[in-house]
Every structure is written in structure tokens, then in C-alpha cells.
Amino acid sequence: MVMGDLVREVDVAVVGGGPGGYSAAFRCAELGLEAVVVDAGKRLGGACLYEGCIPSKALLHVAAVMHEVERAREFGLDYGEPRLSVDALQKWKAERVVGKLARGLAGVARSKGVDVIGGRAVFEDSRGLRVEGEEPQKIRFKHAIVATGSMPATLPGIASARDRVMDSTAALELVDVPERLLVIGGGYIGLELGTVYAALGSQVTLVEMTDGLLPGVDRDLVQPLARRVEKLFAAVHLSAKVTALRESGAGVEVEIEGHGARSFDRVLVAVGRRPQSAGLGLEATRVRVDERACVVIDERCRTSDPHLYAVGDVTGEPLLAHRAMRQGKVVAEVIAGRPAAFDNVVVPAVVFTDPEVAWCGLTENEAQRAGRPVKVAKFPWAASGRAATLGRSDGLTKLVVDPGSGRVLGAAVVGPGAGELIAEGALAVETAALAEDVAATIHAHPTLSESWMEAAETLLRGA
Numbered sequence: 001m002v003m004g005d006l007v008r009e010v011d012v013a014v015v016g017g018g019p020g021g022y023s024a025a026f027r028c029a030e031l032g033l034e035a036v037v038v039d040a041g042k043r044l045g046g047a048c049l050y051e052g053c054i055p056s057k058a059l060l061h062v063a064a065v066m067h068e069v070e071r072a073r074e075f076g077l078d079y080g081e082p083r084l085s086v087d088a089l090q091k092w093k094a095e096r097v098v099g100k101l102a103r104g105l106a107g108v109a110r111s112k113g114v115d116v117i118g119g120r121a122v123f124e125d126s127r128g129l130r131v132e133g134e135e136p137q138k139i140r141f142k143h144a145i146v147a148t149g150s151m152p153a154t155l156p157g158i159a160s161a162r163d164r165v166m167d168s169t170a171a172l173e174l175v176d177v178p179e180r181l182l183v184i185g186g187g188y189i190g191l192e193l194g195t196v197y198a199a200l201g202s203q204v205t206l207v208e209m210t211d212g213l214l215p216g217v218d219r220d221l222v223q224p225l226a227r228r229v230e231k232l233f234a235a236v237h238l239s240a241k242v243t244a245l246r247e248s249g250a251g252v253e254v255e256i257e258g259h260g261a262r263s264f265d266r267v268l269v270a271v272g273r274r275p276q277s278a279g280l281g282l283e284a285t286r287v288r289v290d291e292r293a294c295v296v297i298d299e300r301c302r303t304s305d306p307h308l309y310a311v312g313d314v315t316g317e318p319l320l321a322h323r324a325m326r327q328g329k330v331v332a333e334v335i336a337g338r339p340a341a342f343d344n345v346v347v348p349a350v351v352f353t354d355p356e357v358a359w360c361g362l363t364e365n366e367a368q369r370a371g372r373p374v375k376v377a378k379f380p381w382a383a384s385g386r387a388a389t390l391g392r393s394d395g396l397t398k399l400v401v402d403p404g405s406g407r408v409l410g411a412a413v414v415g416p417g418a419g420e421l422i423a424e425g426a427l428a429v430e431t432a433a434l435a436e437d438v439a440a441t442i443h444a445h446p447t448l449s450e451s452w453m454e455a456a457e458t459l460l461r462g463a
């Protein structure tokens with residue numbers, strides 16, 4: 001018998017070891033189902049741990065520390081000029097952050113009896129798959145969960161990742177700190193990574209095709225970030241397009257519509273991500289994939305094949321780790337016969353820049369576009385005691401409320417710590433809290449979280 005002839009029988013085969021896949025496998029194990037994870041890298045964590053959320057936030061933390069130290073001069077504290085060791089930073093990120101979390105996940109898998117098989121999974125039919133690569137074998141399953149995530153999108157006809165033209169994965173490796181960096185894309189990944197490189201000393205130029213940063217997000221939330229980015233970056237070109245890009249020896253020659261030809265040392269292409277549904281053998285199953293390559297699922301994460309389920313980025317927007325994790329838990333319960341569904345009202349979104357921007361539920365923009373009448377309460381941080389003590393009065397907290405019932409439909413915040421603050425907004429929307437509940441809840445003073453109460457009070461005063 002050769003290795004590839006080995007056939008393993010399991011209750012649940014999970015394809016992909018990212019947050020969607022490992023959450024599903026862990027919950028399956030807790031519910032008494034035998035689950036294995038097949039992952040191309042033979043590891044748990046996926047894009048989130050190795051090339052997304054975690055390494056980017058580790059580097060953003062370093063950028064934030066540098067910014068704080070710089071700002072401290074305002075109140076008479078001067079540590080002198082920072083000196084950065086890229087090697088030490090790399091090591092800290094790889095070992096103390098990513099490595100530590102990876103070891104933690106491997107330990108949880110062991111303790112729950114979830115095996116991780118290394119290799120690429122290809123479905124042969126609706127009940128079986130083969131693993132190609134590191135640990136070749138066949139797996140027969142009662143159920144399978146597709147959790148293969150997404151990959152960086154490329155600029156059509158222009159750039160794919162090469163030495164000096166990076167995608168987000170390559171940028172996070174932080175091989176060096178280029179003197180001149182061009183970031184293509186003003187979405188959250190371009191802004192987060194642009195912030196990191198600018199803090200580390202690169203002159204960052206950002207090009208965004210639409211007329212504003214973070215397309216789709218309420219403009220009053222984006223404004224404080226746009227002001228900061230204008231200062232931090234060397235240039236921000238909106239309504240501009242990169243039309244040609246050529247690597248030439250030591251640099252990259254770029255043609256920016258309306259701004260002429262420019263040279264950069266490196267280019268980061270951050271123009272979105274696309275689902276990873278190709279090459280998986282899904283055509284041998286009854287799974288339906290839509291025109292954007294997303295696996296089509298219902299609210300119980302079921303595909304059109306009764307034996308196959310899917311969770312996470314491969315199922316389309318929003319491409320966020322916490323949504324993948326929640327789907328992972330739901331799908332395990334569905335497979336175990338429990339009455340679960342992905343019926344969450346909100347999936348909070350956070351941009352971890354400085355200031356941070358976060359929102360959940362109905363946004364003011366969406367309400368306007370839908371012609372839905374809402375009341376909007378805003379509390380500018382200029383009136384917040386805590387913001388004043390932090391020297392950060394540039395924030396804003398906002399509630400979107402149903403005018404009839406007073407129910408909180410949406411919440412948004414911009415300012416340092418917005419990513420933590422949005423949790424209260426998410427809880428309010430998810431639990432159908434009224435603006436009155438938020439106003440009547442005692443919030444500790446002085447905190448930034450008081451701004452929720454203040455915003456709600458504004459609304460009640462106006463009622």
C-alpha cells in the first residue's frame with residue numbers, strides 16, 4: 001500500500017485551518033463528532049494568524065507606540081529619536097505574537113482530539129476527498145466544511161506579486177522599510193499597512209480609485225482618519241488610477257492617471273480579496289459557486305450539496321475573521337442536529353488605523369440610500385473629558401436609531417480605541433436595546449465609553 005491509498009473515515013472533514021475552519025472543527029469535537037482539518041500549510045490560524053489580522057495588528061501596535069512617543073513631546077516628555085531594529089521587530093512578531101498563538105491553537109486541537117492533516121484537499125465526490133502533497137491520503141466523510149478562505153486580488157492586467165510589487169502577505173513580512181512606498185487601494189488593508197510603513201519611516205503615497213478613503217463608510221467617520229493620513233503620508237491621490245507599472249532594477253516605475261510617471265522603491269497592491277474556491281474539485285459535488293467565485297450558502301451554512309457546508313471568506317462578504325468564527329460554531333451545531341443558524345444582526349467592522357474607525361448594524365449612509373427614516377445622534381469627543389486627558393479630542397460617537405421605537409439600529413465610532421468601543425454598540429444592536437437603555441446605563445467616568453451614553457442622551461433631549 002502506498003500512502004495515497006490510505007482511506008480515513010471521519011464524521012466531519014474540514015478543508016482549511018483558518019478561523020472559520022478551526023472554530024468549526026473545535027465545536028464539532030465538543031459536540032462528540034470526529035473532525036479532521038486538512039490545511040495546505042498543516043497549521044491552524046489561516047490568513048488571520050499568518051498573513052492578516054494578527055501580524056498587521058502587531059505592527060500597528062508598534063506604529064501606535066511610535067506615534068504616542070512623538071505626541072508625548074506636547075506635554076514635555078522627550079525620549080529622543082526612535083531607533084528601530086527591523087530584525088528584532090520581525091522576531092517579536094514571528095515568535096512572541098504569531099508563534100505563541102499558533103502553539104496555543106495546536107494545543108487546543110490536541111486537547112480536543114482534532115487532527116490537522118497537511119496538504120491540499122480536492123473533492124472527488126460529495127462524500128470523499130483526496131489530500132495532495134505533504135500527507136497524501138483519501139478521506140471519506142459524512143459531512144465536509146469548505147473553509148478555504150480568500151487570497152489577495154491582483155490589479156487586472158497590471159500587477160501580480162513579485163519582488164518589489166507586494167500583496168498584503170508580502171508587505172507583512174517586512175523585508176525592509178522602503179524609502180518610497182506606493183500603496184494602491186484606500187480600503188482598510190491599504191490604510192493599515194500604509195500606516196505601519198509610514199510610522200517606520202517610509203514616504204507613503206496612496207492612490208485610491210474612488211473619491212474618498214474607505215469607500216462606503218459614513219464620511220463623518222472617515223474625516224478624522226483622512227486628516228491624519230494627509231499628515232502621515234507623503235501624498236494621497238483620490239479619484240486616481242494606476243494605469244501602468246513596471247519593475248526596473250532597483251525600483252518600480254508607475255503611471256498614475258492625472259499625476260504622471262513616478263518611481264517607487266516598493267508598491268503594495270491592496271485592492272481587495274477574492275474567495276478561494278477554485279481548484280477544490282467542487283465541480284465533482286453539487287456545491288453552487290456564484291459569479292464572484294463565492295460558495296453559495298444559506299443561513300445554516302448549508303451549500304446546495306446536502307453533505308457539504310461552507311463558512312468564512314470563501315462564502316463572500318464580509319471577509320472578516322469574527323464572522324468566519326461565528327459561522328464555524330453555527331455549522332458545527334447544525335451538523336450535530338442542533339437548531340442553530342447564522343442569524344446575527346451585526347458583524348462589527350473595525351479599521352485599526354490611528355484613529356480607529358468602527359461601525360456595526362445600519363449605517364447612516366445605508367439608511368439614506370434605502371430612504372429609511374432614522375434619528376442620528378452624534379457625540380463629538382471635543383466634549384469628552386477622557387478624550388481631553390488623552391489629548392485626542394478628534395473622535396466621534398454615533399448612534400442610528402429607529403424614530404418610532406427608539407431601538408438602536410446602528411452604532412459607529414472613530415477615535416483611538418474605537419475597535420474596543422464598538423463592542424457596546426454591537427451588543428446594543430444585537431439585543432435590540434433602546435436609546436433610552438443606553439442613556440440610563442451608568443458608564444464609568446471618565447471613559448470614552450461614556451460617549452455612547454452621551455450620544456443617546458442627546459437623542460432623548462431632542463425627542
Ligand code: FAD
Nearest residue numbers: 016018019020040046047048052121149312313319320321
Ligand atoms: P482563511 O483564514 O483564509 O484560512 C483558509 C485556510 O485554508 C488557509 O490556511 C489556506 O491555506 C487553507 N486552504 C485553502 N485551500 C485549501 C485546500 N484546497 N486544501 C487545504 N487547505 C486549503 N479580519 C478581521 O476580522 N479583523 C482584522 O483586523 C483583519 N485584518 C486583516 C488584515 C489583512 C492584511 C488581511 C489580508 C486580512 C485581514 N482580515 C481581518 C481578514 C481575515 O484574515 C479573514 O477574514 C479570515 O482569515 C477568514 O478566515 P477563513 O477561515 O475564512 O479563511
